[in-house]
Amino acid sequence: MFQLHYVDQQLIDWSIKQRRHFHMYPELSGQEYQTAAYVREKLGEFGIPIMEKFSKPSVIAHFKGTDGEKTIALRADMDALPIIEEGDKPYSSKVSGVMHACAHDGHTATLLAAAKWMSENAHLVKNNIVLIFQSSEEMSPSGAQQLVKEGVLDNVDAIYGIHYMSNIPLGQIGFPVGPFMASSDDFDIVIEGKGGHAGNPHETVDPIFIASHLIQAFQSIVSRNLNPIHGGVMSITGIQTGMSYNVIPDKVILSGTIRALTQEGAELMLRKTAKLTEYICESFDAKGHLKLIEGTPPLYNHQEACDVARGIIEKTFGNEVFSSIEPVFGAEDFAFYVKEKVGAFIHVGMKSENSSYPHHHPKFDLDEAAIPAGIELMIQLAVNA
Template identity: 70%
Template sequence: MLQTKLVDSALKAWTIEQRRHFHMHPELSGQEFETAAYVKEKLAEFGIPVDSRFSEPNVIAYFKGTEGKKTVALRADMDALPLYEEGDKPYISTVPGVMHGCGHDGHTAILLAVAKWMSSHPDQVKNNIVFIFQSSEEASPSGAQQLVKEGVLDEVDVIYGIHLMSRLPLGKIGFASGFAMASSDDFDITIEGVGGHGGQPQDAVDPIYIATHLIQAFQSVVSRNLHPLHAGVISFGGMQAGNSYNVIPSEVKLQGTIRAMTFEAAELMNKKTAQLTESICASFGANGHYEFIEGTPPLYNHPEACEYALKVIQDIFGEEAFEPMEPSMGAEDFSYYLKEKTGAFINVGMQSEKSKYPHHHPLFDIDEDAIPTAIELMIQLALNGE
């Protein structure tokens, strides 16, 4: 647990209370209307106005700085996951089949705490601040993508986001500079063959056999088309075919995901998988239909924002607090903001006995001792916003 300069025990206790409220009342992506109403109620108590121009259930609020030469955006995601929570914590989810299994309840409470602190110390906030309480990080369509389209960043100079991270030790803050997280796109494939008798395959066009060639060929995109230093992953997650021992089905459906660490790699992998689907299926006399489902782009942490964040971390928490992180093939829709504006996405460590389970696990929980660090970090990043 790191020492904080601006966050006292009272603000920590208040934030934990808010976080537990959100944890007990989770809402799925695009359905966070009660969460949004609660956030608006708190912002009204702080005297911070909400901008009604943006789509609900997103909540966008503005804090006018004393100088207003720069505008800094801070973002928290609000959605929960379709999981049945396990365990016996006193603040366990009250909504069957829905839980905050990724820490978004903490992120929302932390950003509210930042707003509360700023409303109590307005003379210390020189920059204009945009508070982004975002819907739908966990599902498509992305809430970040929608807000960017609606112009949430039009007047913003720099944007920061944080993520409480269970695989980073408590008392550490870390990030990767440059490309830090992968894109995440999906695909659906339908192979239309000709069904027939399992003992007479010469009279059929076997889509299962064709599917095996397609699955193998897709891996050549990574090993033979992608630049060896540009990370990429293609994984098949589903295959639906026939249901009889001796009947060759007429159709096979495949589904999978494409992950890439650069914009160029993501575009190449989409193009090549579509080409392979059509050409391989045609070579066997079948029809191949490829549907690309756009997800999130790679997340690029701007070096200048990372340099500033590193200085803040070391100045406030000490040089030992920062832990460099390797890029991850996980995805995060904060990447849409970073495609448009300078900024960084930063991980706040919380790995401990309480938070030993990974994100998206039914027993996942936050070590609340990490919360003051996250509040302090967001405040300090916003005060100068370089």
């Protein structure tokens, strides 16, 4: 299916074996110590030194190129999800209630295979390569954010990452230039009113009634305050309050998420949410408390890195393989890297009969037929970026 230049069947088989190992022994965000130990062991076998100054369980290694004038960072995420796996795969999760339902097992195995190839073909790699095996992509606090704070991108010229995707056909690889994935900030809003008997609402400050006004008002943020060019979504996803038929409660808790394709859009939405919460609650003699759960910023693909990546994809696999896909409102903490340095995030398609379920589904699986292209792409970026 794919034209391969550096990758052979032996490396493909080795990578699939690693991927299945990771799939059988998944670990949640911040707990990937066994996965990290396995990665460290393999890197040691390859003779690639590990940079010990970074927070565990992330594993950061440095491959010294023959030239060394340029340094390229390649990133894979290692964490799994709190999902009970369904299906009868021979490599199903052996950890109760935890599974790789987002292809991070494939990302880790792919980067590990690229590292193996580099160790065996060092004379072909001019660039210095920083290998980032990152913890905690799925949950806050972000592993990427922590590594950036610790200086993982110091002296790095560009960074690239891939994600195997079940909504892009197998055989396609793509990305947009510019805004790609949305910011993601969650929130809880506590509305404190005054409860009482449902038959005497005039004696209460009804937080449910006030919540209904807030929910309606929040929709005006996107429709009437946000420049449509920026793109944003606000969703209320939870309401917690009383359970009696004849009692108006004291308190309502609203939960939701705010997402935007630009930092300006995200900041505007957050400001307006805070103001509407304060002013609407106050107008009804209630108190509103907004608790923001900071997530990831928007993910922005830089033109320079995209030009390099697209050129490599088309030269390696053929012009018909590249697809200029549309931005999406999913979030990804690779955004912290490209907020600091030039870089591109690339989606590798794997939609097929073997990968027909969406990410985060209990029956999700990675079509391993996509892995050869992922390894080849990582190696090409290391050699030619």
